[in-house]
Amino acid sequence: MGKTRYYFTGDNRKVDLDFESLGFDYIPCPYRFEAVYEHGVWRVRGLLEGSTMELPEGSQGLHYGQQLFEGMKAQTGADGKVYAFRPRDNARRMAEGAAYLKGIAVPEDLFVRGIEEVVAANHPYIPPYGSGAALYLRPMWLGIGDNVGVKPAARYLFRIFVTPVGPYFHGGFGPEQGKAFMVTRRDRAAPHGSGHVKAGGNYACSFMPGSEAKAHGYSEALYLDPKEHRYIDEIGAANFLGLRGDSLLTPQSSSVLASVTRLSLLQIASDLLGWTTQERKIALEELGEMDSAACCGTAAVITWIRRIADGDRFWDFEFDERWQVLYDALVGIQTARRDDPFGWRHEIPIE
DSSP states (O other): OOOOOOOOSSSOOSOSOOGGGOOSOOOOOSEEEEEEEETTEEEEEEEEEOSOOOOOTTOHHHHSOOEEEOOEEEEEOTTSOEEEEOHHHHHHHHHHHHHHTTOOOOOHHHHHHHHHHHHHHTGGGSOOTTSSOEEEEEEEEEEESSOOSSSOOSEEEEEEEEEEEOOSSTTOSSTTOOEEEEEESSOSSOTTSSTTSOBHHHHHTTHHHHHHHHHTTOSEEEEEOTTTSOBEEEETTBEEEEEETTEEEEEOOTTSOOOHHHHHHHHIIIIISOOEEEEEOOBGGGGGGOSEEEEEETTTEEEEEEEEEETTEEEEOOOOHHHHHHHHHHHHHHTTSSOOTTOOEEEEOOO
16 A cells, blocks of 8 residues: 555644544544464565455354454654654564464564654544553464464454544543442452453453442552452552652562553653662552552553442542652653653654
C-alpha cells in the first residue's frame, strides 16, 4: 500500500473530535499494520484498511489462549513532534511472552517499524498537545492455523491498531481524583503461572472480581498474591505504588507483569528525584503504615488511591504532592516538556 494522504478543508490537521472529552474507549482509525509468520519467515502485509480480521477457526489463539498484546501510547510533544514511549521495551516484553507461550517472536525492528508506520498513517487522529489525550496503540500477536490439538501454532499473526483515548480512570489526575479499590480473594494468576506475561487470558480472569468491585461502588479489584493471599499483587490492570517515609514501594511478585510505566517511575524516582525505591513483598496489613498509595500503568499513568477496602476493614489515604511530582516528571519526558536523560522518547516521523 502506498503512502496515505489526507486532504484538509482548513488549517486544522486533526479529525473533528473533542479530544479533551475522550474516555478510554475504542474509536476506529483508518489504518492498521499487519505481518504474518509462516514457513520460517515474517511476511509484512503493511498498512491495511478495515477493522475486521478473518482467522482460521482452529487457531490456537482462539482455543488455547496462545495470544499476547501490548499497550502503548503515542503523543504530540510540546515541540510539535510525535513520540512513542519506549517501544523497544514493549517489543522485548512481547518477545519474552512469545517464548513462554512457545511461539515465534516478532523481531524487534519489525515491531518498531509497525509502530512508526501505523502512527504516521493515522496522524490526524493523534490528539494535540495539551488535550490530555493520546493515541493508544494495541500491538497483538496470536497463533493461527487449522488445528484441534493442544500444541503451539505453526503460523502467527502480528497486528497493531490504534485509537485516540482519554484518561483510563474518569476525572484525570489531581488532589480531587482519588479512587477507591476493593480487595478480592479471587486470583488473577496462578503461582508460577503466566501472570508475568501479557497474555489475554490473564485479563479474562479479572472480569468477575472487577465486576464485583464495581457492584460495591469501587473502581476496581485489588489482587493479593495467589499463594498465601497475604501480599499485595496489583490493582486491576495497574501496578501498586506506596509511599512510606522517604521510600517509594512497589510489590515484588512473580505473577505480576513487568510494567514499562512502573519501571520508568522507579528509575525517575531514584535517578532524577533522589528517592529511595524498594521492590519487595508488601503485606496487606502494611497499608496502615503507608503515607499514601497509588497505582500506575500505560493507560492509568498514575492514579492516587483514597481508599482500599477489605470486607469491613478500610485504609484511607490523603493525596501526597509527591505523586504530582512523579506524574509531572514522567509525562514531561513523554511529551518533551522535559529533557529525556534516559533516551526513552522515540520520535515518529510524520510527513
